[in-house]
Amino acid sequence: MNKRTNEELQALVDKATSGDKKALETLIVGVQDIVFNLSLRMLGTFADAEDATQDILLKMITHLSSFRGDSSFTTWVFRIAANHLKNYKKHMFAHYPLSFEYYGNDIENEKVQDVPDLTQNVEKDILAEELKMSCTNVMLQCLDMESRCIFILGTMFKIDSRIAGDILEMTPEAYRQRLSRIRKKMAGFLSEYCGEYGNGKCKCKDRVNYAIESHRLNPLQLDYMTATEIPIQTMIDVKNAMEDIDDLSQDFSFCKPYQAPERMKHLLQEFLDSTQLSIIQKS
Numbered sequence: 625m626n627k628r629t630n631e632e633l634q635a636l637v638d639k640a641t642s643g644d645k646k647a648l649e650t651l652i653v654g655v656q657d658i659v660f661n662l663s664l665r666m667l668g669t670f671a672d673a674e675d676a677t678q679d680i681l682l683k684m685i686t687h688l689s690s691f692r693g694d695s696s697f698t699t700w701v702f703r704i705a706a707n708h709l710k711n712y713k714k715h716m717f718a719h720y721p722l723s724f725e726y727y728g729n730d731i732e733n734e735k736v737q738d739v740p741d742l743t744q745n746v747e748k749d750i751l752a753e754e755l756k757m758s759c760t761n762v763m764l765q766c767l768d769m770e771s772r773c774i775f776i777l778g779t780m781f782k783i784d785s786r787i788a789g790d791i792l793e794m795t796p797e798a799y800r801q802r803l804s805r806i807r808k809k810m811a812g813f814l815s816e817y818c819g820e821y822g823n824g825k826c827k828c829k830d831r832v833n834y835a836i837e838s839h840r841l842n843p844l845q846l847d848y849m850t851a852t853e854i855p856i857q858t859m860i861d862v863k864n865a866m867e868d869i870d871d872l873s874q875d876f877s878f879c880k881p882y883q884a885p886e887r888m889k890h891l892l893q894e895f896l897d898s899t900q901l902s903i904i905q906k907s
Contacts (some may be wrong), residue, residue, distance in 0.1 A: 641689045646664065649896055651680055656892070658781075660884040662705050664720045665776045668765045672715035674888045680705045681892065695790065702777070703791045704712040704781075710769045717765045724766045724813050724836045730809045731817045734834060742836040746843040752829040755841050756820055757848035757880070759828065762840075763813070771806050778803040780879040851882040 639647035659680050666671035684704055689775075691700055712718070743751060764772050773792065777783045785796040785803075792799065815822035834842035 632636060634691075634693045637688055637691050637862045638698070640685075645896060648685065648688075649838070652685075652892060652896075655698060656884045656889070657683070657881065658698065659701065659705050660888070661780070662702070662776060663709060664773055664881065664882070665761060665764055665780060666769070667712065667715040668711040668717050668762050669715070670851075670885065674885060675714065675886060676709060676712055677884065678891060680708050682895075683708060693788075699787055699791065702783075706773050706777075707789055708772060717762075718772070722762070722765045724809075727763060728817055729814070731824070736830075736834040738830050739833040739837050742843075743835045744843045746846075748829060748832055750846065750849055751832045751836075751841060751843060754846045754849045755832060755835050756828045758841065759835075760821070761816075763810075766813075767806065767810075774799065774803050775806045775810065776879070778805060780881070848882075851885070854881050854883050870887065 636647045636651055655678065660673055660677045663676040663680070664670065667673050667676055680701075684701055687704065691697065695703075764775065767775060770792070774788070777788045777791065778785075783791070785800045788803075789796040789799040794802075811822075815824070816905055817824035817826050819825055819827045832841065836843060
């Protein structure tokens with residue numbers, strides 16, 4: 625998507641709103657990974673991210689005629705996605721909210737050594753890596769929705785503060801200040817408790833069986849280890865240079881981007897092939 629000019633994108637949008645299925649498919653393919661990764665970090669699980677991504681892309685389709693090229697197409701999609709996700713109530717953690725205090729207490733007090741082997745013959749190193757990716761993603765759920773969105777846009781997508789402020793309806797200065805505070809808060813928690821990204825005592829390999837027992841890890845469903853990792857540059861529609869806000873970037877290497885799951889892509893393709901498309905494009 626970032627190789628197309630604004631004029632080319634506007635032409636694609638015009639074709640899509642006129643009923644050109646190929647143009648619509650091109651637009652969807654160009655942003656589906658961006659939407660999925662934002663949803664995954666905002667909501668915490670692959671299943672919830674897939675559902676939300678489909679909702680957001682459907683919303684994008686039904687509002688295509690309102691795109692006027694005042695911003696980049698990807699920025700416009702980010703705005704739709706961020707507004708949808710900040711008010712999303714159907715995900716698991718909306719019903720079971722987390723806090724840094726809860727997470728820290730769990731790390732300090734659970735007797736992980738008392739749990740029997742539950743790995744079901746899956747290599748422990750693989751399960752530990754899955755747990756690491758899952759745990760650090762779930763840790764984002766300790767932030768409130770807006771703080772979470774600020775952190776993800778700035779740390780994972782590295783979006784310029786002017787554009788991020790526009791997406792979130794705040795000034796660039798307010799966005800930079802809040803991002804800096806949130807990043808320091810996240811880095812502080814990782815440094816205190818996490819043995820993978822900081823100096824804490826928590827080691828994923830030691831907590832594998834405890835995570836399985838508490839249903840935080842399923843050896844037979846490894847979403848992160850089976851997902852296809854992609855270069856983050858493929859998801860960025862703005863210049864790679866974000867303001868030098870602080871020096872904490874190295875602490876957040878867990879924010880890896882993934883391709884949208886194949887099952888979700890198949891559902892979108894089925895939708896594009898369905899008779900619903902013509903009805904939606906007339907709405």
